Amino acid sequence: MEETLDEVLASGEKALLFTQYAEFGDLLRTHLGARFGREVGYLHGGLSKGQRDDLVARFQDPAGGGPSLFVLSLKAGGTGLTLTAANHVIHVDRWWNPAVEDQATDRAFRIGQTRSVQVRKLVCAGTLEEKIALMIKDKRGLAASVVGTGEGWLTELSTSALRELFTLEAGSVVE
Numbered sequence: 695m696e697e698t699l700d701e702v703l704a705s706g707e708k709a710l711l712f713t714q715y716a717e718f719g720d721l722l723r724t725h726l727g728a729r730f731g732r733e734v735g736y737l738h739g740g741l742s743k744g745q746r747d748d749l750v751a752r753f754q755d756p757a758g759g760g761p762s763l764f765v766l767s768l769k770a771g772g773t774g775l776t777l778t779a780a781n782h783v784i785h786v787d788r789w790w791n792p793a794v795e796d797q798a799t800d801r802a803f804r805i806g807q808t809r810s811v812q813v814r815k816l817v818c819a820g821t822l823e824e825k826i827a828l829m830i831k832d833k834r835g836l837a838a839s840v841v842g843t844g845e846g847w848l849t850e851l852s853t854s855a856l857r858e859l860f861t862l863e864a865g866s867v868v869e
Contacts, residue, residue, distance in 0.1 A: 709782035714768045735761040739770040778807040785815040788826040
């Protein structure tokens with residue numbers, strides 16, 4: 695993570711770092727601030743709306759006056775949070791629900807984002823995070839097989855199944 699952040703900062707870019715643990719987020723902010731010798735923003739559920747708005751505005755500042763690294767408690771982001779100043783997203787630890795991670799990642803993909811966004815998810819082999827990553831992969835596979843995407847399922851129907859789909863059921867029209 696530190697090597698990646700070295701590259702991000704050297705290129706003048708910004709990164710969002712998501713964690714599901716609020717206390718770990720505070721430790722991470724402190725560590726990264728000392729490691730890189732600069733301010734690291736930290737958004738968590740204990741901030742007032744004013745504090746949150748100020749922190750977001752400073753991070754989004756195109757003049758570069760705010761922090762380049764922004765640690766966020768995964769669930770404290772809130773609805774409609776736009777962080778398009780970042781073009782790097784790092785999920786430091788994994789969350790059980792892939793939709794929550796996707797929503798967090800989408801903070802950098804809002805209208806107004808003009809750059810490609812790189813997303814990284816850190817997983818240590820043999821740990822709980824690896825098991826969570828496998829579970830998320832299984833959940834996504836299940837969702838894709840049940841819900842699917844697009845209309846591909848329609849093109850895979852046999853002729854008889856397609857005919858049955860579009861045939862008006864007997865007795866559905868009263869004379």
